[in-house]
Amino acid sequence: MRKTIIITGASSGLGAEMARQFAALGRNLGLCARRTERLETLKQELETQYPSIKVSLKALDVNDHDAVFRVFGEFKQEFGHIDRIIVNAGMGKGGPLGTGLFKYNKLTAETNYIAALAQCEAALEIFYEQQSGHLVTIASISALRGMPRALTAYASSKAALVNLTEGIRADLMRQNSPIKTSCILPGFIRSEINEKVKNTPFMCDTVPGVRSMVRAIEKEKVQAYVPSWPWILVAFLLKRLPLKQTLKLG
Incomplete structure (x- = not known):
């Protein structure tokens, strides 16, 4: 079991909800973000429950x-051992x-x-x-x-992250390393980054959407489209249409 987990961008949205769901599974958490006041509130909530x-x-x-x-490094020193690190911090600002x-x-x-590379x-290293x-x-x-309008820079940055993760996995495979990697590709899950977006097809609420993310992470899938329905089908079509x-x- 991956007992100790670090989550970046944990003060809101998908990161905060992942923290809640991993806490419910009994995991120790290292949470980091720019907005520490939100982290403090989340910490109190989790430790109370x-x-x-x-x-x-x-x-x-x-x-x-x-x-x-x-x-x-400070998390490593504090916990002694880090089992999983979730590179979650991200941004969706931009325009055409x-x-x-x-x-x-x-x-x-x-x-x-x-x-994310950093x-x-x-x-x-850990x-x-x-x-x-x-x-x-x-x-x-x-x-x-490639996506149009405000999604162009965002989508291309996430494509780079997908390739980065696969490259890391290739290197680990070459070394026969026991270290595992997973790249999670969420569909439209409601969070602060998209709370103002209206009329988006297949938009999923935060809690069930993150539940599907946590399930895929726990299974340590190499790559996962979540929630699986309809996003496995959408992914299949996106690659071919x-x-x-x-x-x-877009």
Whole structure:
């Protein structure tokens, strides 16, 4: 059992709900995010409901790459052993390219890929030292194709994360390493990042959506589309349909 889990971007949305559901499974948690006041509230909630678990909090802006290595190292020192690290922190700001919104597209790309690269590097340093661990990256179903409008930078950053995770897995396979990887590609799950989006097909509420994510993570699937219905079918079609037929998803 993966007893001790680090989750980045844990102050809200999918990260906070994953913390709740892993706490219900009796896991110790290292939670980090920029907004520590929200983390404090979450910690109180979890420790009240599940007094047998340990919850540790740390402030972390994942775009401060030196801080990523430092914070992960502090969690390792505090817990002694880290079983799973979930690279969840992400951003969805942005707009159509060429419309003056470069700074937001750039921040989205940096947060979703470069910062994720730093988190994966820091996680793997810990796992290599331990010779065990489970690295989980949270991508998106939008990673499967180029997406229009505000999703263009976001989808491409998540596609890079999918390839990064697979490259790490290839390297671990080459080494016959016991370290495991999983890349989770959620469909449309309601969270703060998309709370203002209306009329989105197949939108799933946060709790059941995250439940499907946690189930896939616990099974340590190499790659998972969640919730499985309808997103396994959507993923199959996205990979094969002409680009024009995918535009409505953007």
